[in-house]
Structures are given as C-alpha cells and as structure tokens.
Amino acid sequence: MSYGDYQIELYLGALSGVLPEHPFSYPDLESQALATLPPELRTYIAGGAGDETTQRANVSAFDDYALVPRMLNAHAERDLSIELFGRTLPTPLMLAPVGVLGLVTPDQHGDVHGAEVAAATGVPFIGSTLMSDPLEEVRPACGDTPAWFQLYTPRDRDLAASLVSRAEAAGYEAIVVTLDTWVPGWRPRDLASGNFPQLRGKALANYTSDPRFAEMTGPDPDPGATVMTWVGTFGNPLTWDDLTWLRQLTDLPLVLKGICHPDDARRALDSGADGIYCSNHGGRQANGGGGALHWLPDVVAAVDGRAPVVFDSGVRTGAHVVTALALGATAVAIGRPYVYGLARGGVPGGVHVVRSLLAEADLIMGVDGYPTRADLTPDAVRRRG
Ligand SMILES: Cc1cc2nc3c(=O)[nH]c(=O)nc-3n(C[C@H](O)[C@H](O)[C@H](O)COP(=O)(O)O)c2cc1C
Numbered sequence: 361m362s363y364g365d366y367q368i369e370l371y372l373g374a375l376s377g378v379l380p381e382h383p384f385s386y387p388d389l390e391s392q393a394l395a396t397l398p399p400e401l402r403t404y405i406a407g408g409a410g411d412e413t414t415q416r417a418n419v420s421a422f423d424d425y426a427l428v429p430r431m432l433n434a435h436a437e438r439d440l441s442i443e444l445f446g447r448t449l450p451t452p453l454m455l456a457p458v459g460v461l462g463l464v465t466p467d468q469h470g471d472v473h474g475a476e477v478a479a480a481t482g483v484p485f486i487g488s489t490l491m492s493d494p495l496e497e498v499r500p501a502c503g504d505t506p507a508w509f510q511l512y513t514p515r516d517r518d519l520a521a522s523l524v525s526r527a528e529a530a531g532y533e534a535i536v537v538t539l540d541t542w543v544p545g546w547r548p549r550d551l552a553s554g555n556f557p558q559l560r561g562k563a564l565a566n567y568t569s570d571p572r573f574a575e576m577t578g579p580d581p582d583p584g585a586t587v588m589t590w591v592g593t594f595g596n597p598l599t600w601d602d603l604t605w606l607r608q609l610t611d612l613p614l615v616l617k618g619i620c621h622p623d624d625a626r627r628a629l630d631s632g633a634d635g636i637y638c639s640n641h642g643g644r645q646a647n648g649g650g651g652a653l654h655w656l657p658d659v660v661a662a663v664d665g666r667a668p669v670v671f672d673s674g675v676r677t678g679a680h681v682v683t684a685l686a687l688g689a690t691a692v693a694i695g696r697p698y699v700y701g702l703a704r705g706g707v708p709g710g711v712h713v714v715r716s717l718l719a720e721a722d723l724i725m726g727v728d729g730y731p732t733r734a735d736l737t738p739d740a741v742r743r744r745g
Pocket residue numbers: 404405418456457458459460488489490510538617639640641642643644672673674675693694695696697
C-alpha cells in the first residue's frame with residue numbers, strides 16, 4: 361500500500377467513523393510509546409545532551425522556515441521519488457540508524473522489525489553497528505528495499521574491516537560512518553538513571569558475532585569481558601588522516617554522518633566520501649548547538665550538487681520533510697519517530713508513522729503546488745520574521 365492509498369484509507373475510515381489505531385500527533389505518539397517502554401529505555405531514547413536545548417532547537421528550527429504556496433499547478437498525483445546512488449527510491453524518507461532499536465519490541469528483535477518497516481514502506485533502513493541481532497540476520501527482512509550499514513569505527517582496524525566486509529557481503533548498499541559519537545555526550549538523564557544499555561551487554565550482537573571480536577575477547581568470554589572489550593574498542597577518535605584508510609575498506613558508497621560545517625562537507629568530498637549526512641545526532645551528543653536544519657543550507661551549498669546530502673535531527677511532521685527537501689536535502693531521515701512507532705505498535709505502528717509522514721508530505725506538495733522533488737527548490741521556502 362502506498363502513502364496515497366494510505367491517505368484514502370485514513371480519510372474513508374475517519375469519515376465512516378473508524379478511529380485510527382495509532383496516534384497521529386507526535387506528542388501523543390511519544391507519550392504512548394514511552395509508556396510502553398521499560399524506564400531505563402525511556403530516558404535513553406527520549407533524552408539528549410545537557411539540558412536538551414539543542415534537541416529542542418532541532419524541532420523548533422523548522423518554525424524558522426515557511427513554505428510558500430504556488431497556485432494553478434495542481435497535480436492529482438505527486439511524485440516523491442528521488443535518485444540516490446544510482447537507485448530510484450519511491451520516497452525521500454530514510455530510517456536513521458538507532459542503536460537500541462532491537463530493545464524496543466518485547467521480543468528484542470526490533471532491528472529485524474525496523475527492517476520489516478522498511479520492506480513494507482520502501483523507505484531504506486540504515487542499520488546501526490549496535491544491533492541486537494547480527495547484521496546478516498537483519499538485512500533479509502528489508503526485502504527489496506535498500507539497506508545501508510552505519511559504522512561506529514572501532515579502534516581495532518581489523519574489526520572495522522571485518523564489520524564493513526560483513527555488511528558488504530550481506531547486501532548493505534552503502535556505509536555510513538558516524539563521526540560525532542567517538543565519545544558519548546554528556547547525558548544527564550542517563551547519568552541520573554545510572555543506565556547505559558551497551559554497558560549492560562545490550563545491542564552488541566554485531567560484535568559478539570564477529571570473528572575478529574572473538575579473537576579480541578578470547579574463547580567463551582563472560583558478559584563482563586565482552587563489555588570491557590567493547591568499551592576498549594568502541595570509540596575511535598578519527599581525524600582526517602584516517603579517511604584514506606576508511607575509504608579503502610570498501611567500494612560501496614561512503615557517507616559521512618555528523619557533518620554540519622560547509623568546510624567539513626567540502627573536505628569530506630575531496631577526501632573521497634560519496635555522500636554527506638548532515639545531522640547533530642538528534643541533539644544527543646553536544647548541547648549548546650543550534651537546530652541542525654540551520655546548518656543544512658550551507659552544507660548543501662558547499663556540496664554544490666557533487667554528492668547527495670542526507671539530513672536528520674528533529675523531523676517530526678510531513679511539513680518538516682518538505683522543508684528539509686526545499687532547503688536542499690536529497691533524503692530526509694527520521695530517528696525517534698519510527699522508534700516510537702515500533703515501540704507503540706510493533707511493525708504496524710512503525711509503518712503507520714512512516715506512511716503518515718509521507719501522506720502529509722504528499723498532501724502539502726499537492727496543496728502547495730510543488731508536485732515533484734524537482735519543484736522543491738529553495739524558492740519554495742522563506743525565513744520567517
Ligand atoms: C535511541 C537512539 C539511538 C541512536 N543510535 C545511533 C546509532 O547507533 N548510530 C548513529 O549513527 N546514530 C544513532 N542515533 C542518532 C540517529 O541516527 C539520528 O541522527 C537521530 O535520531 C535523528 O534525530 P531525531 O531522533 O530527532 O529524528 C540514535 C538516536 C537515538 C534516538
């Protein structure tokens with residue numbers, strides 16, 4: 361079922377008095393999802409860095425931009441498709457990598473279920489290094505929908521090479537290297553609750569299933585030894601010099617996640633990156649920053665059409681998706697919204713969140729007279745005020 365069919369089903373259902381099974385507003389979704397989750401996951405997922413000013417700014421940054429409607433350009437059918445690394449994708453949406461996804465469904469196979477949301481919607485899945493099932497068992501659940509693999513680059517270079525080659529062999533189509541999380545941010549909610557899932561041995565399946573990691577731990581490690589080996593290798597403080605090495609690990613497209621400054625975007629492309637992922641990690645890593653959306657236009661200008669630009673951080677509505685596209689994002693990813701959909705209602709809940717975002721984006725493009733991605737240029741938005 362496409363987002364267009366979904367619109368029809370929702371409208372007909374509502375008109376005939378059938379109440380929707382899942383919430384439509386983000387605040388309802390968030391509160392209902394958090395109520396289903398164990399307390400230690402609530403703080404980890406909902407929380408961010410410091411007093412969460414940056415996290416809130418990610419969402420409120422969208423209020424600084426206004427879409428300008430255009431008339432007499434009505435199209436009964438909109439086309440949300442985009443081109444990305446030689447693939448035509450039905451929509452510009454992606455599922456951002458989320459390390460504790462596996463834990464948000466009661467069966468602890470949330471990574472597989474996230475991949476099933478991708479399969480059901482055609483929205484690509486970016487699998488995190490921090491999975492609860494090995495990446496090889498998650499990829500098939502995406503079906504024909506593309507999947508990318510997000511790499512937290514281990515300090516151990518052989519482990520990094522092993523993870524990348526496993527992802528390549530399993531059919532992931534790009535490697536996303538996350539640059540902003542080589543050290544965990546200052547997260548008061550996690551500190552106060554004394555909880556960090558990985559330190560309790562959660563979401564480490566890609567490590568415990570890895571032959572190189574097994575060499576590092578030795579045979580039959582106890583859970584404490586596994587966690588300590590993980591702690592020792594997880595965060596690699598990468599510098600530009602390391603890009604040469606990372607680049608030669610794979611022929612797959614290499615996408616750098618966490619790029620917010622135009623000079624970094626330019627240097628990344630000059631150093632062999634194939635894609636730029638503009639994000640501040642949903643405000644989870646460093647407080648004291650601005651809404652990531654504010655960094656997008658300069659990053660897009662620096663990239664200057666040489667590579668795709670994926671954007672995430674703060675996307676909550678279809679209007680946000682359209683705004684990010686108009687400001688130059690090639691694709692727009694969501695983190696917490698689909699996590700909450702999965703937590704609240706399993707795969708159907710995740711699918712509902714994705715289809716609702718797309719249905720709203722599609723209707724805005726229809727009403728506002730921007731029927732295709734190509735119509736959504738910076739001229740479609742103005743800074744408010
Ligand atoms: C619970 C949680 C876990 C995350 N884990 C990862 C991860 O493993 N790798 C990564 O690159 N980003 C991770 N992120 C960041 C997301 O990929 C994304 O940048 C962020 O969620 C986007 O912001 P949003 O939640 O406002 O949509 C995580 C985010 C959340 C909420």
